[in-house]
Amino acid sequence: MIKIRRKTTLEERREKLCREFDKLNLPPELYWENLGLDNDFMFGKVMKSVKLCRELLRRILPEIKIDKIKFPETQKIFKEVAGTTGIRLDLYTKSHDGTKVYNIEMQTTDTKTLPNRARMYHGLMNLDSFEDYGNMPTQFVIFICTFDLFQQGRHKYTFRNFCFEDKNLELNDGTVTIFLNSKGELDDVSPELKNFLDFVAGVKAEGDSFIDELQEKLNYARHKLVWRDHYMRVKMRDLDKISEGIAIGEERGIIKGEIKKALAVAKNLIAKGMNALDIAQAVGLSVDEINSLKGA
Numbered sequence: 001m002i003k004i005r006r007k008t009t010l011e012e013r014r015e016k017l018c019r020e021f022d023k024l025n026l027p028p029e030l031y032w033e034n035l036g037l038d039n040d041f042m043f044g045k046v047m048k049s050v051k052l053c054r055e056l057l058r059r060i061l062p063e064i065k066i067d068k069i070k071f072p073e074t075q076k077i078f079k080e081v082a083g084t085t086g087i088r089l090d091l092y093t094k095s096h097d098g099t100k101v102y103n104i105e106m107q108t109t110d111t112k113t114l115p116n117r118a119r120m121y122h123g124l125m126n127l128d129s130f131e132d133y134g135n136m137p138t139q140f141v142i143f144i145c146t147f148d149l150f151q152q153g154r155h156k157y158t159f160r161n162f163c164f165e166d167k168n169l170e171l172n173d174g175t176v177t178i179f180l181n182s183k184g185e186l187d188d189v190s191p192e193l194k195n196f197l198d199f200v201a202g203v204k205a206e207g208d209s210f211i212d213e214l215q216e217k218l219n220y221a222r223h224k225l226v227w228r229d230h231y232m233r234v235k236m237r238d239l240d241k242i243s244e245g246i247a248i249g250e251e252r253g254i255i256k257g258e259i260k261k262a263l264a265v266a267k268n269l270i271a272k273g274m275n276a277l278d279i280a281q282a283v284g285l286s287v288d289e290i291n292s293l294k295g296a
């Protein structure tokens with residue numbers, strides 16, 4: 001007699017969660033098993049490692065000696081921002097001696113507000129690490145972008161504060177903002193950093209042990225059902241927020257089904273940093289239409 005194993009409660013819950021997620025009709029690339037390092041949720045899971053995070057910082061900041069860092073925090077929430085439920089940072093860590101603070105963000109959509117977001121993040125980092133003016137740590141806000149924010153073909157754009165009248169005079173206020181571009185064309189960064197940016201873009205370099213480790217961790221993450229469950233819940237929650245925003249818009253007469261008003265809603269969602277695929281799903285427009293709004 002063949003015994004049929006009954007499903008556990010956990011298995012039943014996971015099947016129900018998968019069915020609910022499937023109802024969203026999202027494109028294949030947004031399913032957990034297909035996510036790459038350019039997804040902010042997956043990026044946080046893969047990079048939650050002192051070893052990997054330290055090596056990434058070394059490649060981004062070769063001019064700085066980075067020996068020890070504290071355990072990276074992912075999806076760190078700052079609740080001190082008035083009018084919000086909190087600002088969430090993708091990856092946050094500090095040097096072991098507390099003299100440097102690093103925030104690394106994965107960014108796939110040009111929301112036209114990244115410089116302002118960098119300004120906000122520097123302010124939040126001040127709140128988190130301030131003791132006195134003489135001992136404020138150097139802050140690095142780093143965006144890893146899958147697009148060229150400044151259209152100069154560079155892989156790396158580094159910003160510090162200088163005197164407008166004398167560019168040789170630096171303010172030395174300890175704030176550094178870096179925008180990386182996985183689509184860079186110039187020969188302006190080290191081969192090691194370029195290998196990483198290529199990996200973000202979906203191209204794996206051979207003979208680079210760091211990239212091999214990232215691939216192994218990525219493969220491992222794709223098989224972690226607990227992480228997959230969390231991702232699906234977060235994705236559904238985010239889409240619910242989009243739907244809620246559209247419902248509010250309908251009540252206020254912002255949208256009545258016309259294409260023109262749907263575009264207006266889409267622009268608002270773009271400004272809030274929503275992914276183009278999510279916006280398209282929410283307002284009923286194509287991804288191409290959403291992308292065309294970014295330069296409008």
